[in-house]
Each structure stands twice: as C-alpha cells, then as structure tokens.
Amino acid sequence: QTRFKVAVLAGDGIGPEVMAEAHKVLNAVEARFGLTFERTDALVGGAAIDAVGQPLPPQTLSICQQSDAILFGSVGGPKWTGLAPDQQPERGSLLPLRKTFDLFCNLRPGQIYPAFADLSPLHPRVSSQGMDVLCVRELTGGIYFGEKGRGEDSAFDTQTYSKAEISRIARVAFEAAQKRSHKVTSIDKANVLQTSILWREVVTEVAKDFPDVALEHMYIDNAAMQLIRSPQQFDVLLCDNLFGDILSDELAAIAGSMGLLPSASLNGSGFGLYEPAGGSAPDIAGKGIANPIAQILSAALMLRYSFGLEEAAKAIEQAVQQCLQQGIVTRDIQPDSSYGTADVGSAIANAI
Amino acid sequence: QTRFKVAVLAGDGIGPEVMAEAHKVLNAVEARFGLTFERTDALVGGAAIDAVGQPLPPQTLSICQQSDAILFGSVGGPKWTGLAPDQQPERGSLLPLRKTFDLFCNLRPGQIYPAFADLSPLHPRVSSQGMDVLCVRELTGGIYFGEKGRGEDSAFDTQTYSKAEISRIARVAFEAAQKRSHKVTSIDKANVLQTSILWREVVTEVAKDFPDVALEHMYIDNAAMQLIRSPQQFDVLLCDNLFGDILSDELAAIAGSMGLLPSASLNGSGFGLYEPAGGSAPDIAGKGIANPIAQILSAALMLRYSFGLEEAAKAIEQAVQQCLQQGIVTRDIQPDSSYGTADVGSAIANAI
Ligand SMILES: CC(C)[C@H](C(=O)O)[C@@H](O)C(=O)O
Numbered sequence A, B: 001q002t003r004f005k006v007a008v009l010a011g012d013g014i015g016p017e018v019m020a021e022a023h024k025v026l027n028a029v030e031a032r033f034g035l036t037f038e039r040t041d042a043l044v045g046g047a048a049i050d051a052v053g054q055p056l057p058p059q060t061l062s063i064c065q066q067s068d069a070i071l072f073g074s075v076g077g078p079k080w081t082g083l084a085p086d087q088q089p090e091r092g093s094l095l096p097l098r099k100t101f102d103l104f105c106n107l108r109p110g111q112i113y114p115a116f117a118d119l120s121p122l123h124p125r126v127s128s129q130g131m132d133v134l135c136v137r138e139l140t141g142g143i144y145f146g147e148k149g150r151g152e153d154s155a156f157d158t159q160t161y162s163k164a165e166i167s168r169i170a171r172v173a174f175e176a177a178q179k180r181s182h183k184v185t186s187i188d189k190a191n192v193l194q195t196s197i198l199w200r201e202v203v204t205e206v207a208k209d210f211p212d213v214a215l216e217h218m219y220i221d222n223a224a225m226q227l228i229r230s231p232q233q234f235d236v237l238l239c240d241n242l243f244g245d246i247l248s249d250e251l252a253a254i255a256g257s258m259g260l261l262p263s264a265s266l267n268g269s270g271f272g273l274y275e276p277a278g279g280s281a282p283d284i285a286g287k288g289i290a291n292p293i294a295q296i297l298s299a300a301l302m303l304r305y306s307f308g309l310e311e312a313a314k315a316i317e318q319a320v321q322q323c324l325q326q327g328i329v330t331r332d333i334q335p336d337s338s339y340g341t342a343d344v345g346s347a348i349a350n351a352i
C-alpha cells in the first residue's frame, strides 16, 4: 500500500504552525519513498467552537472516520477556559475521539538525551545518567469513563476495569518492553483500590507469556517519587488511565523537552491519533518560535504504527536527530538559537 | 493543662530507633517547660502482626482512644509484603486509624532549605530558588473509602465527596495559607471527574471567606509537572485523598530530605496522629544511622496541634535548626557525617 488518508486536526495555539512543518516533512517522505499521504483538514478544539459551536463537530468526526489515521495538533487556550468542563476544547475533543475509535492504548515516550541533559529540571547527578522511559497508558477505561453523577450535596465517579481491558493494554506494554530493555513497571494502588488488585493480578498473569521481560509492581505514590529520584530505573511504565495521565506528564516534565515529545493513541486495528505531548502554548503562538519536532515525530509514529512504514518513520527520526546534532533547534532547546519553527521544519524535510 | 497522654506506636524498621530520640527530646521539653507527657507504648504494623496476628490490635486502638494524640513511627518491611493488601502493615494500620479518629486533615510540609538545596534531586537552577510548600490532603474520603468491589471479570472503586467533606478541608488550607504566603492551589481533574467539579465549586465558595488568600485551580496532571518545573510557585496545595497521596510524595521527593519531613493527620477536635513522611527504611534499620529529625519534628507538630503548646513546639524546631546549622546531622543529609541517630537526638535534646 502506498496511499494513506490522514485527517489533519491542527487545532489551536501553536497547532497550525507546527502542523505546517509536519506537512513539509510528510511531503519529503512522499517524494523519497514514493508514497501518497492524502490529507484532509478538519476543525477541532477552540477553532471548531469558534466556527461551529462545538469542539468536535460531526463533520470532523466523519473525516476522521474516512481516514487511516488522525494527525492532531493541540487544542485549548485562555479564550475557552470559561466554558463548562465538558465543553472545553481539550476534553471535548480528545475524550470523544478516544472513545469513538476505541483508542485504548496511549504511548508516551520520555527521554533525557545525554547531549541535552541540561534541559531536564533534574540535578545533573541524576540527569547525566540519562533516561529512556515509555509510558503505556490505558486510555478508554477507568474513572474517566465509569458512571459518574451529582447529588444535591455530593458527587461521585466510578472507576471500573475488566480483565479484558487490563490484559490488552498489558500486552502492549510487554511487547514494547521486548523491543526495549525488557522491563515493565506496573503502576497501581493495590493497597487501597479493588481495581488495582485486579490490575495486579491480570498483569501478573499476562507476564507469564513474556518470560524475557521482568515485571515489577509499584504503588503510584512511590512511582511519583522514584521517577524524580532515579528515572533511569524504569523502562516501560504500565498505567491505568488516571495514573497514566499523571505519570506521563511528570515524565514529560522530567525530560524537560516537551517540544521533542510525540505521543500515539492506538486502537486494536492500527488506527491511531498522533499528537505532541505539549499543549497549545498560546503564549508563543503566532511568533514562529514553537518547536515543531514533537509534531514531526508524531507523524513518524503515525507512519510506524498506523501505516506500517517503519523505514519512512526511521528516516524522519534520523533527520530529527541530525538537526538536533547540528544545533538546528528552536530556543526552547537552545536559548540563544536564532532558528524558528519553519527553519527547523525545513531542515528536517531537507535531511530526508 | 500540663499533663498529656501520648500513645507511642513505634512500629517497624527504623521506627523504634528514631522514636527513642523523640523520647529524649520530649523529656527535655518536659524538664524545660514543666510538662508531663505520659507515654504508653503500643504495637502496630509488622511488629503487631508478628506478636498478635494483626497490624492494629484492639489493645492498641484502645490505648489510642485513651490518649490525647498518637505519635507514630513507621510500619512495613519486606517480611510482610506477601500478605493480602488489606492485611499489610501500612494499610492495615493507617486506614483504620484515620477512619476511627476521623483524621480528615493531613498536613505535609515540603521544603528546600537554601543551605541544603543540594539534597534536592532538582537542578540547582531550580532548587537554588528554594521551596516551601504545605500539602493539605483530605484523608478520610474519596476513592479510599467509597464503595468498592469485585465481580467475576471486573472490579470497581467509587470516589464520592460531599460538600461538607470538601469545605472542612478547604478551610484548613485557607487558614494555613493566611499564616503563610496567602496562596492556595487547589488540585483536581475537573475536566473529567464530577467529584472534581464539585470540589472546585466548594473550594471557590469557601475562598470567599478568605479574601486575603489567592486561590488558583490546577489539574492534577499539570500540577505533577509544575511541581518539578517551578515548585517555588506554590504555597499551599489543597488535594483530595488520592491526588494528595501522589503529590505529597512527589513533593517529598523534590525536597530530597525525607529524613527531615514530619506530617500531621488531624481531626476536628485536636486529636491527631503524627508521623515522619518517610517509610520504615528496613535497609538501614538497626544500624544507628537513621535520621531522627522527621520523628522529632512530628513530635513538635503534636505539641502544636494537639496540645496547643506553641512555645514548646518552636523550641524543638529551633533546636533542630541549630543542629542542622552546626552540621550535627546523619549521613542522609551530609554523606561524610560521622554522627548517628543517637548523636543527633541527644544534640537536639541538649539544645532545648
Ligand atoms: C484533556 C484531558 C481530558 C486529557 C486527559 O486527562 O486524558 C489530557 O490531560 C491528556 O492527557 O491527554
């Protein structure tokens, strides 16, 4: 297969700017590998609220449905924070997209590259040891989607997990660990939660199919601590929806290079949503200084996971490494850099 | 009042060693201020499991009930990790104690002292700015105590919060902020959870009674990130039970000086449980090198919050500061130190 359909949801803030650079890179990949990425733009987030009154319009959903993958920019900004929580750009677009497409598996890598260790807010005695962690987060279950409600003087949320939900995400974590450093740390709160006890049981069971992977269980509070103290102890973190939300952001903060971190949200049939780990960064939007690398690496993950184009994905990742090595980076990476968003995008596209 | 009854639950690991030093300090306070702390030892945690088969024996509970406060050491260790979650030393003692005595309010300070900034795992460019955060955690509600259960192929936990539960802990946070830097950051996940929407509403309402305190709301994922990036932006963190569990440990990790951090768990009538933030540290137990300061500062909090002995509490805190300044510290604080647990305890007692 050489033709792929991509729904492009650029969104708000720096979303459109960094997406423009991902386009350049995808064009370069088309040329070099003889591929066609048929891209269709669609409204999402605040931009969609402004245009048609809702963060995920039916038209956008249908474009996504007709595509092989979604390349997502970022959504949200001060303009829409006054809206009711479920109307807001982030929540109002991401949660229904995850549910509609059963994107149960969220992959969020976090690295400290020795050459850029100083980007990390950790002490050099810690960051100099490097870090290479993949957070595997369950994305369509747990307290996010359980029954919830409001009484007159109270409210409740329910966290539920089934064995099937746990084992399918656990398998992803173990398979990922097999291609990495062969270690899974499963996060739970089994000293308090019934869902965590089940989580631990099922993960332990799944582990039997992966004798070459070491499994360790860790309480979420301890993990929040250990990630700061010695992040190099981790390889793959396996988390439920809520704990994964928290730890993946903690991981990103520790990496210190949000502008470099992509993410993938996948279902069981190769469909996925790909987005930078950072937000819409309204403070720097429109200035041409946003780092496009996370968006570009998200496109690389799309090629790998949804299109099976491993070689093309690697080509993008190598081009990114090359630019990082040559110092062609925006100022979030190198404060005295004079390169802007478009310079970095073009350099990466040229390197392909 | 000059007589107070204290239930002393030293527990496991380093618990008994550091408790011995707290006793020395309490003796010194008795002598200097003409007070009597009538102390009764009781079994708890692994020690209680070994002796009588349960982590919180009825006898211990009744000693606590006859006391004005509980001075708690630490519980747990490798010997008991094989037990079912609800039988384990930590969970099996702490949760029932919190519930029995309605200890709804957990106070956990975390500081980076400029003189000891290097203890923090954060980069000096961050830690040199110092940090002084108080985490106020709701301790008897939320997903810890909601209905939970297990089906054949699934499990569930319920998080519930009432307005009354939220407002009483919010008041504690605002009152604390009034004595500190007049800022409360309330943590929630209001873009996903109904309990968080209620939390945000009630906290906003309570804030009206504290016009001199600035209130800010922050999502838990963002807070986990911000605490690492710029912890100096925070004064008081107001958290529900689960988020407080995670963030207070993250805060302790950032402070980097677990051996210095006390905590208090209070109810509405002055009764409280006081314990070091660190664990039972079985790896260094019995070696005489554990840092007794967190235990001693926990005793100081007991004098302040349960006994209303502000002057005596300050005397302990000043004595601790003096030892820190003089470098009379264990090796977790100063790796080349030759002082042991007993040296530090005696020095603090002598300074009183
Ligand atoms: C916007 C929000 C609902 C979402 C989440 O909590 O999952 C976001 O924080 C994320 O991690 O993608």
Ligand SMILES: CC(C)[C@H](C(=O)O)[C@@H](O)C(=O)O
Binding pocket: A191, A192, A221, B090, B091, B094, B095, B245
């Ligand atoms: C032992 C455990 C149940 C407890 C908690 O989660 O509250 C502990 O982590 C704490 O923070 O005191």
